[in-house]
Amino acid sequence: MGQFKKREKFIPYNLPDFTEAEISAVAETVRSLWVAKGPRTVKFEEEFAKHVGAKHAVAMNSCTAALHVSLLSAGIGPGDEVITTPMTFASTANTIIHCGATPVFADIDYKTGCIDPEEVEKKVTSKTKAIVPVHYSGQVCDLDRIYDIADKYGLFVSEDAAHALESFYKGRIIGHKLKGTACYSFYATKNLTTGEGGMLVTDDDEIDAKARIWAGQGMSRNAWNRYAKGGSWRYDICEPGFKYNMFDIQAALGLVQLSRIHEMQARRLKIAEKYQREFAKIDAVEPPFVPDYCTHSWHLYVLRIVPELLTIDRDRFIEELNARNVGTSVHFIPVTSMSAYTKRFGFKKGDFPNTEKHFERIISLPLYPSLSDEETDYIIAAVRDIVEKFHK
Ligand SMILES: Cc1ncc(COP(=O)(O)O)c(C=O)c1O
Secondary structure, three states, X not given: OOOOOOOOOOEOOOOXXXXXXXXXXXXXXXXXXXXXXXXXXXHHHHHHHHHHOOOEEEEEOOHHHHXXXXXXXXXXXXXXXXXXXXXXXXXXXXXXXXXXXXXXXXXEOOOOXXXXXXXXXXXXXXXXXXXXXXXXXXXXXXXXXXXXXXHHHOOEEEEEOOOOOOOEEOOEEOOOOOOOEEEEEOOXXXXXXXXXXXXEEEOOHHHHHHHHHHHEOOEOOXXXXXXXXXXXXXXXXXXXXXXXXXXXXXXXXXXHHHHOHHHHHHHHHHHHHHHXXXXXXXXXXXXXXXXXXXXXXXOOXXXXXXXXXXXXXXXXXXXXXXXXXXXXXXXOOOHHHOHHHHHXXXXXXXXXXXXHHHHHHEEEEOOOOOOOHHHHHHHHHHHHHXXXXXXX
């Protein structure tokens, strides 16, 4: 084993991938003076729907907004229960509460990190109205099993696809042939970014129409062009809606990013493949398991340490990576361990054993298109160095 040499420069955990094309598109939009929701947002919706093979796409200011609107449009409200995973960002569960409904958590499948369909079925009651499965890290949930449960009990499915742009289930891109909705995030760290942003995708005409109303202050359709020539000043507020729409500066970024998505994904895949290959050779870490039915989008690279073989825990492992100038993150601190949730629902340690075991072991490593081969090799060497130093 060669001697590990610490690099001078810190490798950030994540960086967006922008070219001159994104910069020009934003500049052109600003020059056009149409900076709020307008023609670029409409075009981005059309192009995105085409990309994932869906009938409708509704652009919003975040995935959180899309998740909220998705449930509202499906009629979820007070008294209803919605089943989701503890291994997610808080907004997946927060938005259920925002609807006045109750989130019910089903533990993950330890192998994949995604919600376990068997656990989902155990949590179904007469109040259950929907399931919000999360395609965790870009890994896809076992959708056939989830939709079987949804069909059996008449439940709506809103897929949290924040990580799943360019994920495929059994060869079908997420978003295509949807029975419910899929909600994407375009936050700065995502595979496609508009700075902040999100998209709700559906094949259902009624959900599409309602989502546009809920996300646009509750205004009647197409109110965005009421200031254009021939546009009408008259509008109705049909629901007490939200100000959730995307605007054209974001959409300008999104259109260019979407045109570059295959190029950006190819680079992510190359890095992920190298990680998978090299980490499989190190006994004290566990590379992510990808089931046959899944084509991973590699939004996150979630490495698990094997604490049984180490003298240090995950937190110390992260400190050691940081000391070697490697930025990391953790996805996620389980929602069910957050004080807002323990206070409200009384969750305690041991309630979600697979989620807890997974959480104690995970480290998200840098994975983004501009990460160089040299940086990728360095990160692998840093992990190897830590394992060698702290092996039992
Ligand atoms: C699984 C998941 N769902 C939803 C969201 C919310 O996305 P946004 O920041 O676009 O609202 C995130 C954010 O990272 C996420 O990771």
